[in-house]
Amino acid sequence: MSIAYFPGCTLSTNAKGYDHSGREVARALDIPLTELPNWQCCGATFPLATDNSMAFIAPTRILAQAQKVDGHVTTLCAICFHVLRRTQYFLDHRPEMLERINWFTEEPYEGKMRVSHFLEILRDQITWKGVRERVTNPLKGLKVAPYYGCLLLRPQKEIGLDDSDNPRILHDCLNALGCEAVDFPYQDECCGSYLLVSKPELPQKLAESILLSARKHGAQAIVTACPLCQFNLDYPQRLGGGGHMAQGGLPVLYFTQLMAVALGLEPASWGMESHYIDPRPLFANPKG
């Protein structure tokens, strides 16, 4: 049984390392992903105005395409996941809107898709025990702060991935890889998201708080499941520490990249070439 994989725009351009390491990890764990043919942008924001049917057409079209592959579509990007999952929830609860939106899609979405984040496949199908058994290079002693951000968790009623006030899914993933998951109070605070284009000083300020908090709690790196969180935390560090940011820089990785290292995959599978703070020195001297 194959799972439809929706990469999304950012994983095909700015965040290729996330896409690449994710596919390699799926291959190593025998998770059969099939990239959706002819996929297009999900819209990148979930429409919040009532009955804004037009903004639902793009994500609905993706669900309609995905239902041809199998009953399950998965993503790595937390934003695509958020948009697709909430769209699926909305259409399941508003059949009259589903009918109206289907007038504008090439083929009707029948409303039976399961939308998952790749983390859920790991947790629910492979299981963390299963992941742990496949780890050949346990990242012992590496302290990593799991940064969940917003869209992977909230609103809990519609997303339902984890407890939005006390999420564990990234913690459990890190523990399965042999790392030490570092609790820090900013784990689900906003990174500033798309304010990057309108008010760039705001994400920068938010990033400072998140990075300093993670560093203060002993983290040597941060992991995320969102390409915009990754950018918003990594990019402001590009000009060096300067004292006010985490000294020396705090690498910001995707969970799939850490998995690729722990599963013993070749460095070519890690996809770590385009980080502003290079995470590779963390793995230069493997212990044991």
Added chain:
Amino acid sequence: MRTKLSIATVRGEFLRQVEAISNENLLACNQCGKCSAGCPIASTMVDILPNQVIRLTQLGIEDVLDSQMIWACAACMNCVAHCPKGIDLPRIMEALRLVAMQKKGDRMAVNQVPLEALGEIPQLAIIGGFRKYTI
């Protein structure tokens, strides 16, 4: 600043319009302030707090459309998770942005995005920004 309240503006057309677009009951808010306490943006550099956005709108004071707060909310939904009255404040922010742009036009133009930023910024941010700041 003197603010004149009148029965014509309180519970007037402005409030009804925001309620219709957001599908939220603004008068359910009793100003406990939990939204502002948990808002990561409120502690940075905005003029008014999220609960004040609701209060001004409840009172029909359209000055709220000129506040920085409605443009700084990125819908992280921390407030949604903790509102004791079940109000979805990001939906209200979205409704206010839409009303503001209907009156005053788009907040962002393609030719205003710095070129050097376009090279590095993830598409997600650019698409998200334009979907929030233009109609």
